[in-house]
Amino acid sequence: MRVVAILMLLLVSTAGAITDADYSITKSKKSAAEISGMGYHGTHSARISVYPGGSSKSVPISISPTRIEALDTLKLWLHPASNRGSIELEFGLDGDSDEKSSTTDPDDASILISLASWSDGRWADTGGNSNGWREFDASESRADIKSRDSQKSRKDVSWSEAQDILRGMDVVRVYIRLKGATKYEGVSCYVDYVRIAGEVISFEPLERDSIKKAKQSSVSPGSTITYTITYGNNLEVPADIVIREFYDQRTLFLEAYPPPDPGTNNVWTIRGLRPGEHGQITVKVKTLRGSCTAGFDGSVSGVGYASVYRRLSTEREAYYVTNSVRIDGGGINRSASATTKVRSQAGFVFEFAEHGSGSYESSDDMDYSTTSIVFQSESLANRSPVTLNLSTRAIDYNSTWGLRWSCENQKLTSYMREIYYGDFINLSGTGIMRSTRYTFESRGSVEGMADLRYMTGGSEVGTRLYGSFRLGSKGVLQKKSR
Ligand SMILES: [Ca+2]
Ligand SMILES: [Ca+2]
Numbered sequence: 001m002r003v004v005a006i007l008m009l010l011l012v013s014t015a016g017a018i019t020d021a022d023y024s025i026t027k028s029k030k031s032a033a034e035i036s037g038m039g040y041h042g043t044h045s046a047r048i049s050v051y052p053g054g055s056s057k058s059v060p061i062s063i064s065p066t067r068i069e070a071l072d073t074l075k076l077w078l079h080p081a082s083n084r085g086s087i088e089l090e091f092g093l094d095g096d097s098d099e100k101s102s103t104t105d106p107d108d109a110s111i112l113i114s115l116a117s118w119s120d121g122r123w124a125d126t127g128g129n130s131n132g133w134r135e136f137d138a139s140e141s142r143a144d145i146k147s148r149d150s151q152k153s154r155k156d157v158s159w160s161e162a163q164d165i166l167r168g169m170d171v172v173r174v175y176i177r178l179k180g181a182t183k184y185e186g187v188s189c190y191v192d193y194v195r196i197a198g199e200v201i202s203f204e205p206l207e208r209d210s211i212k213k214a215k216q217s218s219v220s221p222g223s224t225i226t227y228t229i230t231y232g233n234n235l236e237v238p239a240d241i242v243i244r245e246f247y248d249q250r251t252l253f254l255e256a257y258p259p260p261d262p263g264t265n266n267v268w269t270i271r272g273l274r275p276g277e278h279g280q281i282t283v284k285v286k287t288l289r290g291s292c293t294a295g296f297d298g299s300v301s302g303v304g305y306a307s308v309y310r311r312l313s314t315e316r317e318a319y320y321v322t323n324s325v326r327i328d329g330g331g332i333n334r335s336a337s338a339t340t341k342v343r344s345q346a347g348f349v350f351e352f353a354e355h356g357s358g359s360y361e362s363s364d365d366m367d368y369s370t371t372s373i374v375f376q377s378e379s380l381a382n383r384s385p386v387t388l389n390l391s392t393r394a395i396d397y398n399s400t401w402g403l404r405w406s407c408e409n410q411k412l413t414s415y416m417r418e419i420y421y422g423d424f425i426n427l428s429g430t431g432i433m434r435s436t437r438y439t440f441e442s443r444g445s446v447e448g449m450a451d452l453r454y455m456t457g458g459s460e461v462g463t464r465l466y467g468s469f470r471l472g473s474k475g476v477l478q479k480k481s482r
Contacts, residue, residue, distance in 0.1 A: 031051060042274075061175070069164075083181070091130075091171050094108055231280075231330070250342070305386060387396065449466050
């Protein structure tokens with residue numbers, strides 16, 4: 001027998017982040033965009049630099065396609081850092097629904113806006129009288145439209161004119177582009193708190209983490225799953241944030257850092273979270289093992305017809321647990337979830353059956369827990385015809401005694417089965433099953449037939465005996481040591 005193990009890869013289901021706008025900050029020899037420790041909103045921003053010899057550097061932002069006529073917010077904060085330069089915005093519009101904006105496709109178009117310029121780190125439009133952080137609104141600036149379609153191309157239009165001309169087209173990409181005034185001196189500036197199409201980008205290190213993330217994609221039953229929850233404040237004023245966890249019923253809350261609100265195990269209230277500030281909560285839960293213990297014992301004696309059947313199994317099917325979180329406050333009202341597979345657990349299946357007619361004495365004792373089964377039985381059976389007198393009629397029995405016991409250990413791919421048939425059976429048996437080892441012993445005498453089979457690791461031995469015999473069988477099935 002060949003055992004084929006099927007490995008299933010399950011991706012951790014990740015939910016959205018505090019911002020779903022996707023931006024990329026990259027460095028090259030002549031320019032760079034990087035997260036800096038100087039922020040307007042929160043403690044970080046994007047620092048964009050063009051080095052001497054370079055000409056421009058863009059931070060591209062992808063958004064989900066948004067109709068140009070519906071796009072009424074594009075605001076950002078800028079802070080000139082050095083020398084002379086300007087910020088240009090480019091909107092990439094898609095007119096043929098391929099979610100791409102191409103400069104060579106007449107169906108597509110782009111809008112260019114010269115948003116701000118400075119000299120020696122001071123704002124040019126104030127005559128050099130002001131510097132520092134300042135908010136700019138693209139919809140208040142003049143725009144040029146570029147397209148291979150001459151019907152769309154325009155120079156120096158207002159935002160609302162551009163919206164009219166390009167009505168029905170989708171904005172899919174926005175570039176924040178820094179241009180140096182000369183090729184020789186280099187230039188740099190900071191960008192923070194970009195608001196576009198309902199998304200906020202604050203260039204904070206945690207804003208792109210999933211709101212809810214499970215550390216493990218799969219675990220074994222009874223082990224721990226660690227979740228990380230990321231929250232933030234997307235507003236410009238301090239905010240109270242409430243985070244609520246919804247635990248899967250098959251998980252048990254263990255601990256969290258920071259600890260939940262007093263008297264709860266699933267609510268965190270973060271008071272006065274500063275604008276742009278983000279934080280994380282780590283939550284540990286335990287998956288249920290489905291623990292179970294049981295004991296059976298019984299004895300029967302007398303003359304008549306008997307039939308006994310016992311089956312016990314410790315195997316477990318795989319299942320999935322999903323924990324969800326909801327974040328309210330700070331302009332972020334979102335829920336997210338993470339799903340983890342709890343792997344199946346190989347176990348053992350034990351069966352015991354006995355039936356026949358005549359005189360019969362039997363006792364068995366079975367103890368069962370999630371990790372072991374201990375079974376002991378004694379049977380003395382003598383075949384004879386019996387009549388069962390029921391109130392309406394009598395039934396005659398004259399059946400051979402049959403006794404069967406088997407144990408399959410799925411983890412060891414081992415199996416034992418002993419079947420006895422006959423007119424006389426006097427047997428005692430013991431089996432102790434644990435996950436890595438199974439020992440069994442049976443002894444006694446039989447008039448009839450015995451069919452004994454043992455299989456482990458793909459090889460099987462079997463014996464069949466007929467007649468009147470005494471027997472003693474004893475075995476250990478265990479994992480091969482390598
Ligand atoms: Ca297109
Ligand atoms: Ca920021």
